[in-house]
Amino acid sequence: MSNKSALNADNISVKFGGLVAVDDVSFDIPENSVISLIGPNGAGKTTFFNVLTGLYKPTSGTVTFDGKDITAKPPHKIAQAGVARTFQNIRLFGLMTAEENVMVAMHSHLKSGVLSTILGTRKQRAEEAESKKIARELLEFVGIGGTADKFARNLSYGDQRRLEVARALALQPKVLLLDEPTAGMNPQESKVFVDFVYRVRDEKNLGILLIEHDMSVVMKVSERITVLDRGQKIAEGTPAEIKSDKRVIEAYLGKSAESGK
Amino acid sequence: MKISLPGIRKSKAPKKAVAGFDQAKWIRGFSIAAIAIWIFYSFVVDLLPYEVSSVFQKWMPATTVNEALVWVICALGLNIVVGYAGLLDLGFVAFWAIGGYVAGWLMSDFFQQVSIHLGSTAPAAQRGIHISFWGVLVIGGLVAAVFGVIIGAPTLRLKSDYLALVTLGFGEIIPQIFYNGENIGGFNLTNGSKGIAPVDNVGLFGKTLGPFDLDWKYLIFVSLTALMVFISLRIRSGRLGRAWLAIREDELAASMMGVPLMRSKLAAYAIGAVSGGVGGVAFATHVNGVFADRFSFSISIILLAMVVLGGMGNVWGVIVGALTIAWVNATGLPAIGDTFNSTFGTKINFPSYNFLLFGGILIFMMLYKREGMLPESRLKELLHETDDETSNTGSHS
Numbered sequence: 001m002s003n004k005s006a007l008n009a010d011n012i013s014v015k016f017g018g019l020v021a022v023d024d025v026s027f028d029i030p031e032n033s034v035i036s037l038i039g040p041n042g043a044g045k046t047t048f049f050n051v052l053t054g055l056y057k058p059t060s061g062t063v064t065f066d067g068k069d070i071t072a073k074p075p076h077k078i079a080q081a082g083v084a085r086t087f088q089n090i091r092l093f094g095l096m097t098a099e100e101n102v103m104v105a106m107h108s109h110l111k112s113g114v115l116s117t118i119l120g121t122r123k124q125r126a127e128e129a130e131s132k133k134i135a136r137e138l139l140e141f142v143g144i145g146g147t148a149d150k151f152a153r154n155l156s157y158g159d160q161r162r163l164e165v166a167r168a169l170a171l172q173p174k175v176l177l178l179d180e181p182t183a184g185m186n187p188q189e190s191k192v193f194v195d196f197v198y199r200v201r202d203e204k205n206l207g208i209l210l211i212e213h214d215m216s217v218v219m220k221v222s223e224r225i226t227v228l229d230r231g232q233k234i235a236e237g238t239p240a241e242i243k244s245d246k247r248v249i250e251a252y253l254g255k256s257a258e259s260g261k
Numbered sequence: 262m263k264i265s266l267p268g269i270r271k272s273k274a275p276k277k278a279v280a281g282f283d284q285a286k287w288i289r290g291f292s293i294a295a296i297a298i299w300i301f302y303s304f305v306v307d308l309l310p311y312e313v314s315s316v317f318q319k320w321m322p323a324t325t326v327n328e329a330l331v332w333v334i335c336a337l338g339l340n341i342v343v344g345y346a347g348l349l350d351l352g353f354v355a356f357w358a359i360g361g362y363v364a365g366w367l368m369s370d371f372f373q374q375v376s377i378h379l380g381s382t383a384p385a386a387q388r389g390i391h392i393s394f395w396g397v398l399v400i401g402g403l404v405a406a407v408f409g410v411i412i413g414a415p416t417l418r419l420k421s422d423y424l425a426l427v428t429l430g431f432g433e434i435i436p437q438i439f440y441n442g443e444n445i446g447g448f449n450l451t452n453g454s455k456g457i458a459p460v461d462n463v464g465l466f467g468k469t470l471g472p473f474d475l476d477w478k479y480l481i482f483v484s485l486t487a488l489m490v491f492i493s494l495r496i497r498s499g500r501l502g503r504a505w506l507a508i509r510e511d512e513l514a515a516s517m518m519g520v521p522l523m524r525s526k527l528a529a530y531a532i533g534a535v536s537g538g539v540g541g542v543a544f545a546t547h548v549n550g551v552f553a554d555r556f557s558f559s560i561s562i563i564l565l566a567m568v569v570l571g572g573m574g575n576v577w578g579v580i581v582g583a584l585t586i587a588w589v590n591a592t593g594l595p596a597i598g599d600t601f602n603s604t605f606g607t608k609i610n611f612p613s614y615n616f617l618l619f620g621g622i623l624i625f626m627m628l629y630k631r632e633g634m635l636p637e638s639r640l641k642e643l644l645h646e647t648d649d650e651t652s653n654t655g656s657h658s
Contacts, residue, residue, distance in 0.1 A: 074516070075517050084518075093510035114532065
């Protein structure tokens with residue numbers, strides 16, 4: 001874990017009126033690593049995610065990315081800086097093709113303006129062709145190369161999940177936030193997904209933050225795990241440490257052990 | 262993975278812009294149709310026996326064709342805002358009016374205080390600002406775009422329904438300013454309800470086109486229409502067009518993918534407004550003046566009906582919708598009424614029922630053909646998908 005930190009959240013608190021959704025949480029995503037954020041429902045995981053991506057402004061605390069303070073930046077600036085995400089409930093652009101979905105995320109990397117688009121300059125056409133090529137490569141990379149011309153809404157559930165990752169990768173991020181990526185997957189698919197996460201991490205050299213409920217996935221894939229409960233960070237450590245942490249077992253694993261998991 | 266510019270320069274540009282439509286094909290088809298109509302109205306009509314040509318005079322006079330083209334130009338602009346970017350705009354008449362008044366100001370002897378001539382057909386002795394029609398087209402488009410940004414900047418943060426209401430307000434305010442602008446601190450800006458007339462003639466290749474040179478003006482208007490179609494299609498297939506689509510689908514996800522919402526929406530507003538401004542200038546030369554009472558709220562609604570009935574997001578649908586409604590409005594309904602009345606000996610005032618007819622058609626279309634006459638392929642997909650099992654995108658939440 002000697003990797004340099006890519007994204008750094010310091011003492012983040014989010015209050016909605018009287019409700020403290022996230023309470024003084026500090027957090028670190030190193031480069032080229034997979035770390036997980038777990039916790040029971042309502043622990044504040046997604047709220048924390050939304051702070052990192054600029055959707056919510058934290059009541060206090062700072063988010064630093066790549067040495068720069070991104071706390072008060074609008075979502076598209078944060079995305080352009082290199083923080084990409086997927087959504088818990090898939091949010092693809094349903095009536096756009098898979099390829100177009102990926103190309104939307106390249107928006108900030110493309111330079112053609114309105115005028116060069118209207119005139120169809122050589123540079124603009126070359127840029128379009130190049131971005132199409134990259135989009136196809138990314139679709140290949142996530143394993144859905146054959147779906148480029150299909151509308152996103154017509155893809156199977158698993159393919160939609162993959163397309164979300166391809167779209168996020170098109171931002172050329174340094175940090176990738178995956179919000180419950182295996183939700184709705186069967187154990188076999190989850191297994192494949194774990195390998196996929198490793199591949200993404202290594203080939204794209206990313207820091208990956210995972211919110212996940214599937215403990216088998218979390219324990220297998222994560223280098224470090226942070227546990228939230230009722231907005232507070234109650235534990236942080238390697239999977240082995242987390243497994244044996246009393247507070248975690250009480251708050252989280254204990255519950256699922258009782259329910260027979 | 263790197264999108265670096267040096268790499269792009271090296272890679273070869275494809276011969277044709279791959280855009281989901283064949284550019285050469287539509288330009289050819291459009292030109293043939295446009296020129297055929299021009300030849301017909303310039304030459305053929307005069308050769309026809311009176312009985313036949315009078316039928317055309319009654320059912321499809323050249324002036325209606327020209328006016329319909331102005332509607333098409335404006336509807337294409339509204340289509341960018343409503344159809345492409347998904348922003349409901351109920352005040353598009355404002356841009357039409359702005360274009361019209363730019364023409365009124367810069368192409369007439371209204372401002373007696375000055376005497377400015379720039380490539381105009383007006384005699385040099387005439388006072389006022391006289392700028393060439395072509396220059397005014399550009400200026401009208403640009404001024405409308407500036408107003409698009411001014412109106413859009415504070416309002417585009419609003420969500421759909423609220424945005425619609427605010428645009429409605431602006432669509433009322435701007436014509437009202439023109440209507441009441443004859444004494445702004447002692448300065449006569451708009452000549453109030455009397456309007457500004459006449460505007461200068463259009464100069465084309467050394468010719469001077471007066472209000473009755475309909476066939477040449479037709480050529481100008483149809484070229485402007487083609488230009489707007491071209492611009493619409495090009496932008497749609499490029500980077501900005503994709504951003505608009507994404508915003509239309511899911512604003513939040515789009516911003517999370519690095520699409521700047523405000524800038525993209527403002528661009529839609531400004532580019533749409535250019536069309537409105539250009540249409541306004543064209544209309545001013547068509548009716549040979551600008552008159553504040555013409556810019557009523559109903560124009561915004563008719564334009565919206567054209568876009569919706571024709572097929573939101575599809576330029577060809579919008580053109581068909583605009584031509585149809587403009588024709589019904591200007592000629593179709595009175596002509597049908599005349600024929601009906603003379604056949605059955607009745608005295609029904611058909612044109613007064615035009616909003617009843619529109620209302621009826623709109624309800625009918627919304628019930629049975631929501632996607633419009635020539636729908637955009639994407640919307641067709643959405644509205645005709647009954648089996649929704651595979652769709653898990655929460656893009657409409």
